[in-house]
Amino acid sequence: MAAPRVPRVSLILLAVLALAVPEARSEYGDVVLNRYSGKGGMRPVVFPHWFHRVRFRCKVCHHELGFEMRAGANDVRMSDIIDGRFCGMCHNNDIAWGAERCDLCHSGKPGLKSGIYGGHQTNGPGRW
């Protein structure tokens, strides 16, 4: 009896998937924000969910502060933050560091694409 053949299509698919795995591993749930940062000559922002959820429940930002759940759905500009909206609700030198400490949030590798990163299990379908 002939050994079962692996269809060539699935081999190609596997190769494509292997190449598509992003280099950045990050911590599970990290979000890179780079809609405006790079254009403004700044590093992208890395938002770590793990750091924030130790201190705040999801509902604080995603209900009270008005952040949409979907990464990329929030149009956050630096002027919003300085005016006390979005991140600026806490990053105001009262609850957390203020907006003038640029580098603490703008700490990502230049050129990173916006989106949710973090861990080899984050990207859902890419792993399946």
Place this chain on the structure above:
Amino acid sequence: MRLALALLLAICTVAAAQSGKPPPRFERNWDSLAKDGVHDPRSPAMRQLQEPREALSALPADSAGNQVRWVDALRDGSINPRSSLRPEAEVRLLETDIYMSRYGSVPAVRFPHREHTLWLDCSNCHEKLFKSKVGANEISMLRILQGEQCGQCHGAVAFPLTECARCHNTPRTPAKPRQAMESAR
């Protein structure tokens, strides 16, 4: 010979003393920020930001995601994150479980509102992501894997989709394997 016996006894005593606390079932490792692939190692923040290991290693262990059992961390008090910023903000909790069962091939899903509302507000899921009416949602694993429905969080920030049995956790009664049982408890 006597020395060897004494040594064996000492080892057994130490092992017995340590067996009181369950050993970790898996090694947990977190990349340092400077090596995690998204942070710029040349950024001045690398010397100031908290490292994942520092914050997470003391929390209940998990094998996936952040390697933390986040709901257990709330339950055992190892963290107590704020539920609101403004004192007048309403904090809503719901206790009902929803059972979901459309296909006979895998265990049914028990969705606990309690664990979800400890973290989230009702409006985070209702009515955009899910209708409140029981049975009104066409939930599909394919859509979840594409980051929709449950997959908006599970696979992104909540425990990942590799952990099938955590949601598919309710054995079906053999007599009625295909019974639709999406219903509030």
